[in-house]
Amino acid sequence: MATVELKGLGKTYTSGGSPEGVRAVRDATFSIRHGEFVVLVGPSGCGKSTLLRMIAGLEPITQGELLIDGAVVNEMPARQRDIAMVFQNYALYPHLTVRQNMAFGLERRRTHGSRLAALLSGEYRGKREDESTAIAQRVAKAAETLGLVAHLDRYPRELSGGQRQRVAVGRSIVRDPKVFLFDEPLSNLDAKLRHEMRSELRQLHRTLGATMIYVTHDQEEAMGLGDRIVVLRDGLIQQIGAPSEIYERPANRFVAGFVGTPSINLIQGRLHRGEGTAGVERFAADPLSIDLPKGRFGAAQPGPIVLGVRPDRLRIGSAAASSTWKSEATVVAVERLGDRSDVALRVGQHSLLARVAPEQAPTEGATVTVGADTSDMLLFAADDAGVRLG
Amino acid sequence: MSARRSLVRTALAAAAAHGLLVGGMLVMLLPLVWMLCVSLLTSERAQSATVSGDYLKLLPTDPQFANYREALAQMSSVRWEGFRNALANSVVVTTLCVVATSLSSSLVGFAFARLRFRGRGTLFIIMLATMMLPAQVTLIPLFLLFRGLGWIDTLLPLIVPAFFGNAFFIFMYRQFIAQIPESLIEAAAMDGYGWLGIWWHIALPLCRPVTAICAVFTFVFVWNDFLGPLVFLHSDDQATLAVALNSFRNQYGGVNNVHLLMAASLVTMLPCILLFLAAQRQFIEGLGKGAVKG
Numbered sequence: 001m002a003t004v005e006l007k008g009l010g011k012t013y014t015s016g017g018s019p020e021g022v023r024a025v026r027d028a029t030f031s032i033r034h035g036e037f038v039v040l041v042g043p044s045g046c047g048k049s050t051l052l053r054m055i056a057g058l059e060p061i062t063q064g065e066l067l068i069d070g071a072v073v074n075e076m077p078a079r080q081r082d083i084a085m086v087f088q089n090y091a092l093y094p095h096l097t098v099r100q101n102m103a104f105g106l107e108r109r110r111t112h113g114s115r116l117a118a119l120l121s122g123e124y125r126g127k128r129e130d131e132s133t134a135i136a137q138r139v140a141k142a143a144e145t146l147g148l149v150a151h152l153d154r155y156p157r158e159l160s161g162g163q164r165q166r167v168a169v170g171r172s173i174v175r176d177p178k179v180f181l182f183d184e185p186l187s188n189l190d191a192k193l194r195h196e197m198r199s200e201l202r203q204l205h206r207t208l209g210a211t212m213i214y215v216t217h218d219q220e221e222a223m224g225l226g227d228r229i230v231v232l233r234d235g236l237i238q239q240i241g242a243p244s245e246i247y248e249r250p251a252n253r254f255v256a257g258f259v260g261t262p263s264i265n266l267i268q269g270r271l272h273r274g275e276g277t278a279g280v281e282r283f284a285a286d287p288l289s290i291d292l293p294k295g296r297f298g299a300a301q302p303g304p305i306v307l308g309v310r311p312d313r314l315r316i317g318s319a320a321a322s323s324t325w326k327s328e329a330t331v332v333a334v335e336r337l338g339d340r341s342d343v344a345l346r347v348g349q350h351s352l353l354a355r356v357a358p359e360q361a362p363t364e365g366a367t368v369t370v371g372a373d374t375s376d377m378l379l380f381a382a383d384d385a386g387v388r389l390g
Numbered sequence: 391m392s393a394r395r396s397l398v399r400t401a402l403a404a405a406a407a408h409g410l411l412v413g414g415m416l417v418m419l420l421p422l423v424w425m426l427c428v429s430l431l432t433s434e435r436a437q438s439a440t441v442s443g444d445y446l447k448l449l450p451t452d453p454q455f456a457n458y459r460e461a462l463a464q465m466s467s468v469r470w471e472g473f474r475n476a477l478a479n480s481v482v483v484t485t486l487c488v489v490a491t492s493l494s495s496s497l498v499g500f501a502f503a504r505l506r507f508r509g510r511g512t513l514f515i516i517m518l519a520t521m522m523l524p525a526q527v528t529l530i531p532l533f534l535l536f537r538g539l540g541w542i543d544t545l546l547p548l549i550v551p552a553f554f555g556n557a558f559f560i561f562m563y564r565q566f567i568a569q570i571p572e573s574l575i576e577a578a579a580m581d582g583y584g585w586l587g588i589w590w591h592i593a594l595p596l597c598r599p600v601t602a603i604c605a606v607f608t609f610v611f612v613w614n615d616f617l618g619p620l621v622f623l624h625s626d627d628q629a630t631l632a633v634a635l636n637s638f639r640n641q642y643g644g645v646n647n648v649h650l651l652m653a654a655s656l657v658t659m660l661p662c663i664l665l666f667l668a669a670q671r672q673f674i675e676g677l678g679k680g681a682v683k684g
Contacts, residue, residue: 058576078579085580091573095595104591105581175581 002069002178002211004055005031010063011050011235024050025235027064032228035209037202039226041216043258047235048215049183055213056181057081068178084172085181088188090164092156098167099139099152105175106135142170145204162193169201173208182214186221198224219259223247231255247310249378253386256308256378262342264308265352268382271297271305283307283379287348290325290374297379297390304382305389313376314354316343316368323371331366345370429461429652430454436649454649461650462657465638466626475627476634480613483548483630487612490552491559492604496597498555499563500589504575514564521557525617533621547622548612548630559604566600567593602672610662631658 009028012021025047032038040048053059055066057078065072073081084105092101112118112128119125143149146166156164165185172180182201186194202225205212216222222229223243231238231246231254239251250256256264269285281297283290283305290307320326329345329352341361345352347370354370362368379389428436430450439447466472502514536547570593578588594601616632623629629637635658642650666673 056576056580058579077584078576079582079584083580085577087573087577089571089573091571091577093574093577093592095598104578108582108587171577171581 003032003034003067004179004211004213005067005070006051006055006064007067008064009051009054009061009066011047011054011059012062023235025054028237029064030230030237030240032211032213035211037205037212037214037225037227038230039214039216039222039228040230040232041219041222041258042232042238044217045234046232048217048232050235051232052085052181052183052213052215055179056083056085058085081179082177083179083181084175084177085183086165086168086172086185088184090156090168090185090188092164092167092171094156097153097155098143098148098159098170101156101167102139102142102170102174103135105171106138109175110135138174138176139170142174145173145207146170146200161189162197165189165197169204173204178211180210180212182212184216185214187216187218194221201225220261223259229259231258233258250388252388253306253308253380256380256388260310262311262353262355264310264378265314266380267307267350267352269305269307271300271302271379273302285350288327288350290377292374292377292379296374300379300389306380306382306386308378308380309372309376311342311353311355314345314352314356314370314372316345316354316356316370317360317362319356319360320369320371324374325377326369326371329368329370331362331364331368334361334364336361424448425652425656428649429457429656431457431649433646433649436652437645440648441645457649457653458657461638461653464642464650465634465654472626472629472634476629476631479545479628480631483545483619484609484612486549487552488605488608490549491556491608492601494553494555495559495604496563496567496594496601497589499560500567500585500593502560502564503567504588504593505585517557517560521561529617529621536622542622543624543628545623545628548615548618552608552612556604556608559600559607562600562603563597566597570596599672602669606665606669606673609665613662 006028009025010023011025012023014021028051040051042048050059054061057073057076057080061074066074068081068083093104096104107113110128110131112124112131114124115128117124118128139152140149143152146169148163148166148170151159151163151167156167159167165188168185186197189197198221201214214222214225216225223246226243228240229243229246230240231251233254239246239255241249246255246259250259253266257266267285267288269283269288272282272284281292281294281300283292285307315323316329327347329347331343332346332351333344335342335344336358339358340355341358343354343356343361345354345368352370380386381389427448427450428440430453431439431447432452432454435447435450438444462473463469465476498517502510502517532547533542536542539546541547541550574592574596575588578592583591614632615630616636619630619633620636623633626634626637635654638654639651
């Protein structure tokens with residue numbers, strides 16, 4: 001277990017064609033506590049893998065400092081950092097069995113490694129054998145945890161994707177490293193297996209209590225796994241926070257749109273102050289007009305603005321009766337997903353998506369009442385940064 | 391109907407291909423069979439079969455296996471000693487060369503494939519350029535160098551250069567190692583291994599097909615090498631089999647000893663043939679991989 005601290009960490013590739021290079025990661029600053037599970041998430045090319053590889057020591061750091069357990073490790077080679085990494089393509093050694101794959105890192109850490117010395121000295125041989133037993137025990141324990149006992153003598157090519165993934169995880173846990181890194185480890189698995197492995201990883205984290213850093217482009221995976229989530233875009237950290245915080249209070253429009261399935265409804269409009277009834281501001285996006293309680297969006301200035309509301313906070317039909325904001329809408333399409341239904345709605349030129357219980361799903365083409373509480377609404381600046389205003 | 395016609399066509403094509411292959415094989419095998427036959431004849435029959443062209447007498451009706459013992463025993467003035475020395479020298483030189491060439495070439499190939507260092511491209515081209523130099527061109531400078539080191543008439547000039555790699559095999563290893571997924575190398579680095587450890591534990595085992603080719607080629611080349619031992623070795627007791635066979639030919643090269651010469655030649659060839667048969671599968675796999683991945 002260890003703490004990891006990033007202080008203004010950055011990566012510039014000089015061979016990017018432009019004279020000043022390409023900045024893959026800029027000014028990443030945050031710290032990870034003992035035993036925390038942190039997920040780096042963002043669309044492809046956002047620099048999350050680069051950041052992870054810098055922590056691993058596989059990518060030289062060009063700006064800032066990286067500290068593990070309080071010590072700066074910028075210049076320390078990967079093999080000395082005592083970090084384990086699970087790769088996207090598993091990276092199992094094809095010429096070694098599962099058992100040998102898992103023991104590989106431990107073999108390196110033997111203090112009595114020499115077979116020759118073991119031949120020459122009885123005492124040395126004894127110590128070497130003790131070490132071998134210890135390695136075998138650790139491999140056996142990890143194999144048991146991961147359900148790999150029956151496959152220990154097989155080669156990676158004889159295993160299924162999920163089993164290979166387990167071996168890759170097993171190879172990390174036998175080493176008992178300071179920090180675990182995961183680079184999109186589940187992206188090669190099918191949806192069902194991915195879900196299973198996700199809960200297994202979560203459980204593993206609880207059992208080991210180890211510091212884990214996990215990279216994924218799948219926000220659902222990030223929400224499901226992380227104690228904290230770091231959302232990245234174009235090499236810049238957009239927000240760091242617990243999954244619920246990221247979901248409920250996204251820092252900007254990008255985070256709001258990236259996190260949550262289906263994606264948040266965003267409506268371009270204008271904010272008018274003092275035109276509504278007493279104590280309210282009015283958001284207007286013809287034909288929509290929403291009265292917002294004054295004060296809740298203190299930072300918002302009159303003018304162009306973007307309003308966001310999550311699909312699961314929209315209600316339709318009778319359920320919308322008690323909502324603080326209501327409007328008439330046309331049902332464009334209904335997607336029945338079993339436990340829930342996604343309803344595509346149209347209000348004027350605005351498209352909205354509502355996620356409702358299956359029994360509430362209206363028929364396509366019908367006109368229904370759609371509503372939401374203003375307390376569930378978010379306002380974002382209309383500029384490129386799109387900062388949340390309240 | 392058309393299905394039947396295509397079947398016939400396939401069968402004809404297969405027959406033609408096999409005919410061609412069998413024909414080629416016969417052409418290749420003929421000298422070997424001829425050697426084997428002559429080596430088992432009596433002196434008189436061998437003479438009439440080879441000199442007077444009486445090919446009907448080529449088939450050994452009464453195989454003389456003693457020819458082999460006789461030929462090997464007569465390799466030097468002291469019976470058996472010449473053959474024993476030459477065999478030992480050949481085995482030592484060949485074994486060391488095979489091991490050293492595989493290790494050094496793969497190490498250098500690994501470095502060219504995986505390590506990033508200034509001048510890597512230039513160095514690689516210079517290394518490749520040495521492949522264009524015929525061995526004969528460097529023979530005299532090498533002789534002078536080895537003489538300066540006092541290595542003439544020792545086995546060192548035949549062995550030591552193998553520890554510095556072979557341009558062709560370095561190239562092959564480099565191409566092969568460059569195909570190993572980067573993540574495997576990185577995983578080994580995370581597991582605590584340095585470059586040497588990664589080479590030894592990851593790259594080398596994965597390069598088995600290339601190593602098989604390297605080993606077989608080096609074995610055949612070194613075992614049959616004649617020029618090198620002839621130039622660098624003088625005394626009879628340092629001779630390798632190829633050189634010993636040559637002195638045998640000088641001594642017993644007459645028509646009445648042709649059966650002994652063939653027997654000695656066959657014994658000399660035997661290890662290469664056996665090795666080829668044993669490593670055949672690895673070998674073909676390696677050549678195929680080189681072709682696809684190289």
